[in-house]
Amino acid sequence: xxxxxxxxxxxxxxxxxxFLYFLFTLLSILFSIVSIGxxxxxxxxxxxxxxxxxxxxxxPVISFINDFLDRSVEANGKIPTLGYICLLMIAxxxxxxxxxxxxxxxxxxxxxxxxxxxxxxxxxxxxxxxIGFFNEKRKGDLMSRMTNDIGEVEGSVVGTLEGWIRxxxxxxxxxxxxxxxxAELTLFILILIPVLGLVIxxxxxxxxxxxxxxxxxxxxxxxxLDETLGGLRVIKAFNIxxxxxxxxxxxxxxxxxxxxxxxxxxxxxxxxxEVLGVILFIAVLYWGGRLVLKNQLLEASAFLGFLGIFYxxxxxxxxxxxxxxxxxxxxxxxNRIEEILKTPITVDDNPNGKLLTEFKNQIEFRNVSFKxxxxxxxxxxxxxxxxxxTIALVGSSGAGKSTLADLVPRFxxxxxxxxLIDGINIKDYSLYSVRSLMSIVTQEPxxxxxxxxxxxxxxxxxxxxxxxxxxxxxANAHEFIMKKEGQYDSNIGDRGTKLSGGERQRLTIARxxxxxxxxxxxxxxxxxxxxxxxxxxxxxxxxxxxNRTSIVIAHRLSTIRHADxxxxxxxxxxxxxxxxxQLLSQNGFYKKLVEMQEVR
Numbered sequence: 001x002x003x004x005x006x007x008x009x010x011x012x013x014x015x016x017x018x019f020l021y022f023l024f025t026l027l028s029i030l031f032s033i034v035s036i037g038x039x040x041x042x043x044x045x046x047x048x049x050x051x052x053x054x055x056x057x058x059x060p061v062i063s064f065i066n067d068f069l070d071r072s073v074e075a076n077g078k079i080p081t082l083g084y085i086c087l088l089m090i091a092x093x094x095x096x097x098x099x100x101x102x103x104x105x106x107x108x109x110x111x112x113x114x115x116x117x118x119x120x121x122x123x124x125x126x127x128x129x130x131i132g133f134f135n136e137k138r139k140g141d142l143m144s145r146m147t148n149d150i151g152e153v154e155g156s157v158v159g160t161l162e163g164w165i166r167x168x169x170x171x172x173x174x175x176x177x178x179x180x181x182x183a184e185l186t187l188f189i190l191i192l193i194p195v196l197g198l199v200i201x202x203x204x205x206x207x208x209x210x211x212x213x214x215x216x217x218x219x220x221x222x223x224x225l226d227e228t229l230g231g232l233r234v235i236k237a238f239n240i241x242x243x244x245x246x247x248x249x250x251x252x253x254x255x256x257x258x259x260x261x262x263x264x265x266x267x268x269x270x271x272x273x274e275v276l277g278v279i280l281f282i283a284v285l286y287w288g289g290r291l292v293l294k295n296q297l298l299e300a301s302a303f304l305g306f307l308g309i310f311y312x313x314x315x316x317x318x319x320x321x322x323x324x325x326x327x328x329x330x331x332x333x334x335n336r337i338e339e340i341l342k343t344p345i346t347v348d349d350n351p352n353g354k355l356l357t358e359f360k361n362q363i364e365f366r367n368v369s370f371k372x373x374x375x376x377x378x379x380x381x382x383x384x385x386x387x388x389x390t391i392a393l394v395g396s397s398g399a400g401k402s403t404l405a406d407l408v409p410r411f412x413x414x415x416x417x418x419x420l421i422d423g424i425n426i427k428d429y430s431l432y433s434v435r436s437l438m439s440i441v442t443q444e445p446x447x448x449x450x451x452x453x454x455x456x457x458x459x460x461x462x463x464x465x466x467x468x469x470x471x472x473x474x475a476n477a478h479e480f481i482m483k484k485e486g487q488y489d490s491n492i493g494d495r496g497t498k499l500s501g502g503e504r505q506r507l508t509i510a511r512x513x514x515x516x517x518x519x520x521x522x523x524x525x526x527x528x529x530x531x532x533x534x535x536x537x538x539x540x541x542x543x544x545x546x547n548r549t550s551i552v553i554a555h556r557l558s559t560i561r562h563a564d565x566x567x568x569x570x571x572x573x574x575x576x577x578x579x580x581x582q583l584l585s586q587n588g589f590y591k592k593l594v595e596m597q598e599v600r
Contacts, residue, residue, distance in 0.1 A: 006338065010114050017110050018165075024103035025166045028096050029173050033309055035092035037177070040305035041069055042085050045078060107162050114161075115154045118337065122146055125340055130347045131411045132372060139226055141219030145340060148218050149333040156330030163323035167316040174313050181306050188287050189310070192280055193317075214258035214332075220251045277314045284310060347413050353430035359437050359518040359549065361422045362386050363408060368417035370403055370572075377403050379572040381417070387518075390550040392560035394593065395569035401553045404569070405521050408551065409435050439512035441541070443524040445504035447496035452481055453488040455496075456510045463514055475510035475540040477503070509540045520548045524555045557594050566590065 011018060072081040123146065134142075179186040228244055288303045363385040370378040378400045385391050393401040406412050407419050410431060419426045426434060447455050456471055457463045463471075468488065472478040480503055484490040496504040512520065522541060538559060554560040561580045568576035568583065568590045576588050583590040 006118070006334070006341070007114065010117050011110075014110055014113075017106055021103050021106045021110075021162075022165060022169075024099045024106060025162075025169055026173070028099035028103060029166075029170050031092045031096035031099065032170075032312060033174060033177050035089050035096060036308045036312060037305055038085055038089045038092065039308050040302060042082070042089075043300075043304055045069060045073075045082055045085070103162070103166070111154075111161050115150065118153065119146070119150055122150065122337060122340060125343070128345055128348070129340075129343060130345070130413075131406065132346075133343065138219065138223040141216075141223060142340075143226075144219035144222050145336050149336050152333035153330050153337065156327065156333070163319050167320040167323065170316040171313050171320070174309060178306060178309060181302055181309070182288070182291065185284065185288050185291060185306065189280070189284060192283060214255060214262060217251055217255035217258055221248065221255060224248045224251060277317060281307075281311070281314065347410050347431075349431040350427060350429070353433070354424070354428060356421060356429045356433040356437060359387060359421065363519070363549070364418075364420040364423075365404070365407070366418045366420060368404075368407065368414050368419060370400075370407070370412060371415040372403075377572050381572075381574060383567060383574070385549060385551065386564075387549050388547065389564040390545060390552060390560075390562075392552045392554050392563035392566045393569060394554050394557060394560070394566060394590065399569040400572040401569055402523060405523060405551050405553055408519070408521065409438050409440065437517055438519045438521060439515050439517040440521045440523065441505070441508050441512055445496060445501070445508045447492055447499075447504055447507060449491070449494045451486070451489050451491055452484070452507065455492060455507055456488075456514055458511055460511075460514045467514060468510075471510045471514035472507075474513045474543045475506045476543075477506040477510050477540070480506075506540055513543070518549060520545060520550045522550065522552045524553050568593075 069081065072084065076084070126142070126146070175186060175190070178189070224244070224247055228248070284307070288306060292300050292303050365381045365383040368378060368381040369376065381404065383391075393404060395401055403412065407414060408426075410426060413427070421429065421434070448458070453465070453468050456468050456477075460467075465488070469478060472481055472488075481487055481490075490498075492498050492504075492507075496507070499507070522545075552560055552563065560566060563580070565577060566580060566583055567574055568588075570589060576583055576586060576590050578586070584594065
């Protein structure tokens with residue numbers, strides 16, 4: 001039950017509702033047993049109707065029924081008594097179903113809240129996880145955990161939540177009543193039930209293993225689908241449809257086999273439990289019949305009432321076995337979800353952090369090193385960026401440029417050394433206040449399926465229409481926006497697919513302009529654009545960088561000629577630094593990079 005600890009943790013917040021559910025369920029069970037138990041006075045009256053109504057009995061339950069019949073028959077007669085018994089049965093059945101409905105009415109919203117909490121916690125954890133986590137995980141697998149696995153938990157675990165309480169309670173209360181009627185016959189049942197439970201348990205034991213396999217294959221298929229949709233141009237251009245088709249079909253076939261194995265074992269649980277239940281019922285028929293025939297150790301009417309009440313256990317026992325197999329299946333989904341929820345937050349907010357309301361002096365990297373999976377990415381970096389300076393980071397692919405820039409907004413935390421803003425370690429500030437003073441424009445424009453205005457105002461919820469337009473003008477975006485049919489209210493499609501690359505990039509720059517941050521990070525913002533778009537975007541970037549502290553990751557070196565300092569990185573180390581002219585005069589690595597681009 002350890003894997004269900006999170007479900008129980010959620011349930012603690014709803015102790016009052018659980019108590020109500022427990023109470024309504026108990027009353028429902030009691031009225032159900034009593035309504036079936038009314039068969040005993042009914043049968044007693046019918047069987048002995050012509051001889052005398054009751055017989056003497058040492059059983060307290062039978063004695064109580066005999067006393068009731070004696071008083072009623074003496075006062076009202078046999079036929080009115082028969083009518084009263086029937087009316088009582090109807091009344092008890094109505095009460096049973098009323099309390100059953102109240103139990104569902106109490107529990108169902110609670111089950112929905114549990115699933116909502118789980119989904120929200122998982123989404124919140126995804127938002128808080130460091131960027132590096134997503135470099136290891138396939139997007140399709142993460143989506144599978146947030147959709148398929150949560151759906152599995154909802155159906156297999158939370159969906160059978162009432163069975164965790166109702167079915168065991170029904171069995172326990174019913175057995176207690178049966179014990180009062182016949183202790184010997186009830187003990188006989190208690191010996192058989194564990195044996196039958198072991199048989200069902202062996203069938204369901206492998207469900208968890210096959211469920212994990214199915215969830216993994218489902219995640220793989222989602223990843224292939226995501227890659228296919230995102231790379232259709234390349235797939236068609238290189239004629240690899242057949243390769244992708246075979247890859248997807250193979251994964252899909254493996255998923256089918258895993259799901260079939262689950263179905264075979266899960267579907268066997270219900271018919272097997274029914275067969276075993278019938279065997280148990282017939283065994284009780286035989287043993288109870290012996291007690292009736294053997295010196296009247298059990299009255300016939302009591303035995304028939306016993307069978308009626310005992311039948312009340314069959315359905316809960318079947319449901320419990322089904323719930324148990326579902327829980328085994330759902331355990332695999334819970335484990336996959338827990339893997340995400342228990343992933344340590346390596347970059348977390350400081351609850352007691354200072355508010356960074358203003359950038360005054362400088363950003364400093366002091367003896368900074370950064371490792372990722374034991375691979376050294378940055379090695380003893382020392383760098384100071386004064387307020388208002390433009391610092392460019394250049395170097396070969398994999399030199400550590402993006403990682404160094406990512407340390408400023410704390411997308412990663414240093415492995416050793418310190419990053420300081422105005423002389424204070426960045427970890428001592430609240431994470432929100434640090435990022436509030438920064439804007440980032442990446443090589444790949446990140447836009448959302450919404451209007452142009454909403455994408456520009458992202459992160460600046462209080463911005464008015466005039467401010468949005470002013471930001472668009474600075475970013476050289478206003479002109480193309482006004483040509484759209486809906487202008488600023490035009491929807492840009494999924495990830496901005498209705499716009500060109502240059503238009504998308506200018507929107508991200510307008511978004512940065514509107515935020516008006518003192519610190520700006522530009523990660524190769526023009527490297528994927530054509531010449532005309534690059535010129536428009538570069539003009540917008542120049543407007544954006546005015547009077548700001550800028551960290552520019554440059555692929556095209558022509559764009560950073562006027563930087564206050566150019567930092568040349570190689571294998572995670574600073575190998576050269578200086579202005580464009582100074583670096584050219586050194587005849588070092590930077591000059592080679594410039595010459596290579598000029599040759600191109």
